[in-house]
Amino acid sequence: MNLPQTHRTLLLTSRDQPPTITQQPTPQPTPGSITLRVLASGVVSYSSDVFTGRRPYPFPTPLIPGVSCIARVAATGPDTTSLKPNDLVFLDPTIHARDNPAYAMLIGLHAGYNDVSPQLMEGEWRNGTWAEYVRVPLENVCKLNEGRLLGELGYTVEQLDLISALVVPYGGLDDIGLKAGETIVIAPATGNFGGAAVTVALAMGARVVAMGRDAAKLEKLRERDPGRIQTVAVSGDVKKDTEAIKAAYGGEVDAYFDISPPQATQSTHFKSCIMALRHSGRVSLMGGVYGDVGLPLAWIMHNNITVRGTWMFTREQRERFVKMLEGGLLQLKDWEVKRFALEEWKEAWEFAEREGGTGKMAVFCP
Known part of the structure; x- marks a missing residue:
């Protein structure tokens, strides 16, 4: 699949300045990575606190924020074997160092709790999912049963982002x-x-x-x-x-x-x-x-x-949870999911903060 040369992103240049819509080079897949086309990316209730510095999460700037998402595979690297273009997937945001999984960070949100994991965010895995495209480690992508979830169970893509x-x-x-x-x-x-x-x-x-x-x-x-x-x-x-x-x-x-x-x-x-x-x-x-x-x-x-x-979840727990969802053991239709464009970032942050815990969730749909 041919990727566009540039894509739209929500870019944070400083905790003291509001984010802006920018055009950035579209990330290309490399060995060990995959490029996703973001469909829906959730907004945590404390986003405003994090990205204005009131909650002092460690992360570098400039940064494209955004953690997990529901996406389609846009382009695969040379070592991708199971995922194919257009597959519907969930992005697990917890990136572990491949040579020592004890070092971990959250894409687009948090550089980790030790002196080593920030290396992951400073380099290859710097940017998150509040964008049209994102490049992520291959092992962080979980394929979803589209026929079961969107067809038989009748969920929308936005509702599936409740997985996050x-x-x-x-x-x-x-x-x-x-x-x-x-x-x-x-x-x-x-x-x-x-x-x-x-x-x-x-x-x-x-x-x-x-x-x-x-x-x-x-x-x-x-x-x-x-x-x-x-x-x-x-x-x-x-x-x-x-x-x-x-x-x-x-x-x-x-x-x-x-x-x-x-x-x-x-x-x-x-x-x-x-x-x-x-x-x-x-x-x-x-x-x-x-x-x-x-x-x-x-x-x-x-x-x-x-x-x-426990911080976040393991890859095995992620797979078991998705099986629970695909098996119909969870009911997502009780939740209200509200869509926002990237330009509506302020409204999305405010909605997430106001409605958190009430069965409502905000998602960006780039």
Whole structure:
């Protein structure tokens, strides 16, 4: 397939300046890479904070932002064997160093948590998906069953981009072995990924105690499945909230999934959720908290609690999640997906921030 010489992008030259629409050379595939034509790329609820510097994510500028996406294969490199032009695919945004997978970064968003992974973003994998085309590592592309998803299940391309939000908490839930019939407390459940975690936990057969501070958003969550979602508002009283979590289904819970934002460092919900667990309960930590948080260490020890940290998801988890989706175990039609052009970046950021956690998502369709 012949690629155009240039393509439209949303370019961020500085955290102090708004992004602009530009024409950039179209990325060509090389050995080990593939070029995708972006169809829909999600907008995380904290995009405005990240790309204005209020949330200090490390990344170089200039940068084409944008993380995962739904796309079609535009052009393949010489070592591509299975993917073909026009295949419908999902882009996994977590790029690992091939000589040491412990070093990882997120395309178009985050240069990683160590001194080595930024090398990946400074060079070959600098730019993201808020553009018409993107070049990515071959192993980060997952082919989708188009006939099943768009045909039999009747999803739109934009709805499929919900994979980007849902597969992240699946990584953490799978790591702690969440099982059908178990009860899990998810906190906070009213953000973009917290709301997604509720959807995934239900699909995995669990009952959910959704916890947060926004009563209106909690009620909207409960309405999705009143029989398997109960809610608890964070009061700030550890003992009161612990008892409320236990009372939701009449007993201790099996697991706790946390995906707190940076400002939650001093929140009491960490203790409440952990102390509501049964003996040998499990904890999955996936949030964006940078500071230290207070945990009941003696209680954790005496109750044999397993605490597991997870950043994103593995390639194997990505494949299993897609099989769940293609098998019809997840319902995406309950979510509202709103399309935006690249020129509408401000409106998209505002929508994502305002509606995050309410079953709504913003996507760029370049």
